[in-house]
Amino acid sequence: MKKVTLIVVSIISISALLSQDRITTRGILHTAASVCMDACSMFYLEPDPGYNSDFITYLPDPWILMEYVDEHVEITGEDVWCAECGAINVQTIEIIGDLPEFTITSGILYENTENSFCMDGCDEFGIDPDDGFDFQWITTLSEPEILLPFDGQHIEFIGDEITCVECTALILGFINVLTDDNLLINGSFESQAEPLITGWNYTCSGDTETDAPMGGGAWSLMLESGNTQGCFPGIATSVLSVTSGPGDILQVSGWAHQTYNYVGAWIKLTPVDSPETIIGEGNSHYLDWTSITFTDTLLVNENTNLQILLDAGMTGGSSVSWAYFDQIVVQKIGQMSKGDVNADNSSDVLDIVIMVSIILSISDTTPYQLWAGDMNLDEIIDVLDVVQMVNVIVGQ
Numbered sequence: 001m002k003k004v005t006l007i008v009v010s011i012i013s014i015s016a017l018l019s020q021d022r023i024t025t026r027g028i029l030h031t032a033a034s035v036c037m038d039a040c041s042m043f044y045l046e047p048d049p050g051y052n053s054d055f056i057t058y059l060p061d062p063w064i065l066m067e068y069v070d071e072h073v074e075i076t077g078e079d080v081w082c083a084e085c086g087a088i089n090v091q092t093i094e095i096i097g098d099l100p101e102f103t104i105t106s107g108i109l110y111e112n113t114e115n116s117f118c119m120d121g122c123d124e125f126g127i128d129p130d131d132g133f134d135f136q137w138i139t140t141l142s143e144p145e146i147l148l149p150f151d152g153q154h155i156e157f158i159g160d161e162i163t164c165v166e167c168t169a170l171i172l173g174f175i176n177v178l179t180d181d182n183l184l185i186n187g188s189f190e191s192q193a194e195p196l197i198t199g200w201n202y203t204c205s206g207d208t209e210t211d212a213p214m215g216g217g218a219w220s221l222m223l224e225s226g227n228t229q230g231c232f233p234g235i236a237t238s239v240l241s242v243t244s245g246p247g248d249i250l251q252v253s254g255w256a257h258q259t260y261n262y263v264g265a266w267i268k269l270t271p272v273d274s275p276e277t278i279i280g281e282g283n284s285h286y287l288d289w290t291s292i293t294f295t296d297t298l299l300v301n302e303n304t305n306l307q308i309l310l311d312a313g314m315t316g317g318s319s320v321s322w323a324y325f326d327q328i329v330v331q332k333i334g335q336m337s338k339g340d341v342n343a344d345n346s347s348d349v350l351d352i353v354i355m356v357s358i359i360l361s362i363s364d365t366t367p368y369q370l371w372a373g374d375m376n377l378d379e380i381i382d383v384l385d386v387v388q389m390v391n392v393i394v395g396q
């Protein structure tokens with residue numbers, strides 16, 4: 001009888017080995033309430049974004065894992081099945097830090113084209129600090145082209161302090177561009193190298209993650225795609241800090257990437273109370289960070305509260321995908337006015353000529369022309385608008 005049992009066990013372990021892949025996971029290790037009364041359910045992992053929550057064990061001696069409790073760890077292992085529960089059986093476990101210790105400063109970056117003060121080339125760039133921050137030299141170790149695109153910009157600089165022959169300087173860790181006229185409060189999902197989610201709402205899962213494009217600092221938003229058999233839509237929204245007005249020209253820019261081919265990641269500008277009305281949008285379905293920019297004129301007749309809507313796309317069935325977003329910037333870059341039908345920044349007889357040709361159906365009407373020529377806000381252009389336009393010109 002014993003012999004037979006042994007044979008059965010060995011067959012199970014061979015088939016298990018054939019189907020097992022090495023698993024890597026990350027998160028905070030906790031002790032678990034023993035739901036299964038076996039060695040598999042003594043510990044569980046509170047996972048980092050993108051990883052699964054699992055029971056964790058080390059079958060030869062689970063108690064060894066006590067020293068990793070409450071630590072942020074990376075684990076490799078294999079799936080095992082105990083009497084009642086499954087777990088990941090640890091092969092390697094390592095305590096990992098969230099981010100190295102960095103020095104953080106904030107201010108205007110400039111290239112040091114004056115004589116070198118340091119005689120060791122460590123003063124290639126400087127930072128004119130904001131209140132509350134110290135002056136710092138910044139070195140690229142003779143690769144200034146890395147920082148030249150940010151020359152003159154207001155940035156957070158997050159770097160390692162190094163000592164050269166004569167000076168101390170920071171070398172590059174991360175740059176987070178601070179866009180002072182950004183109408184979004186928290187478009188980079190961080191402040192001073194700490195993750196920040198302030199100002200954003202989601203429908204499904206979302207969290208900050210250390211994956212950012214150049215100029216986007218250290219953190220981005222990792223947003224779960226919608227799933228037709230789970231939570232959807234996979235969106236996050238943030239309301240602009242000021243109300244937008246008729247004719248405002250808004251430029252939206254940002255970075256996005258997907259983790260699964262053929263699922264998109266969209267940045268959209270919509271009214272807060274009508275998110276299905278897309279004022280402007282851009283998207284990426286690439287796995288690498290992609291820059292997205294679009295510009296739109298707000299063709300409305302009343303002040304409107306707008307929001308940025310980040311859309312992580314949609315998958316079906318068991319597919320899971322995540323989209324990453326960062327450095328979302330919304331700027332008002334111009335203003336169009338009622339009456340300026342030909343968009344030359346003045347209202348005059350040339351605009352009336354176009355309005356008349358529209359009324360006589362001589363020319364097609366663009367959405368902008370319809371908005372600009374509709375002086376009396378009744379959504380058509382007719383002689384009443386021309387009369388009002390004449391009054392405006394005569395009254396100037």
Ligand SMILES: [Ca+2]
Nearest residue numbers: 188216217219
């Ligand atoms: Ca960021």
Ligand SMILES: [Ca+2]
Nearest residue numbers: 340342344346
């Ligand atoms: Ca005009």
Ligand SMILES: [Ca+2]
Nearest residue numbers: 374376378380
């Ligand atoms: Ca009208």
